[in-house]
Amino acid sequence: MSLAPATLLKRLASACLLAAGCAAHAQGVAHAATAPPPGTMTGAYGQSLQQQQQASADRTATQPSPATKPAPAQDAVSRFLSERGLLNGGAEPSGSSRLLASVRDTASDLVLSAMNFLGVRYKLGGNSVENGFDCSGFTRHIFEMSVGLVLPRRADEQAKDSSLAAIRREELKPGDLVFFNTMRRTFSHVGIYVGEGKFIHAPRSGSAVRVEDMRDSYWAKRFTGARRADLKAAAEAPVTH
Incomplete structure (x- = not known):
């Protein structure tokens, strides 16, 4: 069947319009797929800015989060003195601070x-933990055990x-030895100086090894002298039997 020239021209025109529409739609879809999101800057400056922002974001993402710095553990000397009641908790008074420093800095091994x-x-007459100590038995035991210096017994x-x-x-x-007249006899009692006017000793029957203040009136008026050993030389001396 043959079509009239006018009808044929109309159908050709419709087909062309349909083809053009399809092409335009396809081009729009392709553009939408490659176009940057709304608000994105384009051009050389925009691309440079985006790269800088991305690099900053990457650094932030890879940077480890700041960890809370743990509080420094209390050192062994402070902890030991505190547990023994020789330092007050919290803020230390100046006397306790000086005592702590002196114990750390001088003859600390012997004092501790x-x-x-x-x-x-x-x-x-005691000279051991099991049997107990008298004053000179205590000092003799400490010096021999800590620095290897054997003192006389009395x-x-x-x-x-x-x-x-x-x-x-x-x-x-x-670390110095301090002596007192406690029995109406010079050098009848001995202890070990620990710093800040305090000394450690085995006092008397019915008591126990403890720290006391030499400035207390009882000890101050009975102090009869002090002696110092060369602790470094004693510690470095070879052990002989």
Whole structure:
């Protein structure tokens, strides 16, 4: 069947319009797929800015989150003195601070060794933890155990030992031996100076190893002298049997 020229022209025109519409739709879809999201800057400046922003975001994402810095653990010396009741909790008073510093800085091993025996009972003639200590048995045990220096057994003998140097009260340092007249006899009692006017000793029957203040009137008026050992030389000396 043949179509009239006019009808044929109308159908050709419709087909062309349909083809053009399809092409336009396809081009729009392709543009939508490649077009940047709304608000995105284009051009060389925009692309540079986007790259900078992306790099910053990447650094933020990879940077580890700041961890809370743990509080420093209390050092062993502070903890030991605090547990023994020689330092107050919280803010330390100046005296306790100075005592702590002196124990750390001078003869700390010997002084801390002595403090390990706080609370051990007094025993006349005693020289061990199991049996208890008297004053000179305590000092002898501490010096031999911590620095390897064997002192004479009695307090007056320790005061007269030629290996120990006599020192004045104002020269006292932690680790020095301090002597007192407690039995109407010079050098009848001995202890170990720990700093800030305090000393550790085995006091008397019915008591135990403890720290006391030499400035208390009882001890101040009975102080009879002090002796110092060369602790470094004693610690470095070879062990002999």
